[in-house]
């Protein structure tokens with residue numbers, strides 16, 4: 121374990137922003153804090169960096185306590201590198217000097233070797249003499265990462281680093297940065313509200329809502345076994361369907377029966393998070409849904425379907441159906457959606 125964040129609590133003007141917030145990060149892992157705007161992601165990151173002080177809790181990095189009731193190590197002594205949303209490169213320094221900024225005290229030859237190594241790593245080996253304004257947004261952000269990596273920090277924190285880039289570049293760059301962090305074997309935490317970014321680069325995702333960490337898991341587990349309704353609703357596509365549990369552990373719904381991940385001590389009516397891949401068209405079934413909306417997405421059609429009882433589902437399929445046409449739906453044999461208490 122490289123980072124241990126435990127039970128951080130912090131309020132702004134009487135509003136609780138972090139609520140017993142904590143997690144552990146293994147060495148070399150990349151984690152993402154994910155959640156709606158205002159849920160406390162940046163505040164959590166700023167506490168780890170030392171720019172914000174929690175009212176209680178503790179933070180230890182590489183076995184060294186950075187924060188506890190009695191101790192608060194200043195940001196520049198934490199061995200943490202930061203990458204910000206706006207790159208924050210120094211406009212009057214060329215790219216090589218920007219990258220070398222945090223290692224100015226190293227001997228010149230060693231410094232040059234490290235800068236060359238990092239410029240090669242970020243795919244800009246010939247850009248040392250260029251200035252920031254001569255680079256694209258994506259290139260500048262890679263330089264900002266190289267600058268943060270130069271002193272070999274114990275941890276890199278990235279605060280919405282791709283949010284000012286267009287969607288296509290964002291996904292590509294998040295994959296690239298994920299690879300670079302692995303090559304440098306640097307542990308990192310990224311803050312984002314974009315789940316595609318999180319899924320593209322994270323070993324672990326921490327899903328936050330209202331200052332509370334709802335789940336800390338690898339991306340697949342987060343998607344397949346969401347711990348709370350907030351996680352189920354935030355991650356991926358899906359819709360809620362009313363369900364009742366049977367004695368054999370399956371659930372009954374308006375489109376039939378399926379296996380499900382049931383909550384502990386389940387009783388009464390449940391709500392089931394049904395994702396598009398949980399559904400199949402049933403050629404021999406009784407029509408139970410109406411096509412409310414159909415949108416073409418590359419490679420297929422995205423449907424909003426309305427069931428006869430008024431409930432709505434989302435579904436993806438390769439063949440086109442016109443709005444208001446009718447269809448019979450069933451659960452896929454492998455479906456196992458998550459169920460929660462109402």
Ligand SMILES: Nc1ncnc2c1ncn2[C@@H]1O[C@H](COP(=O)(O)OP(=O)(O)OP(=O)(O)O)[C@@H](O)[C@H]1O
Pocket residue numbers: 132133137155156157158159160161162163164313
């Ligand atoms: N310095 C501050 N003083 C007062 N309130 C603050 C301060 N910093 C953050 N907040 C409030 O704390 C809450 C959490 O803010 P935070 O920036 O951590 O959220 P976030 O999840 O990172 O949001 P976003 O994705 O929009 O950046 C918000 O309600 C915000 O208005």
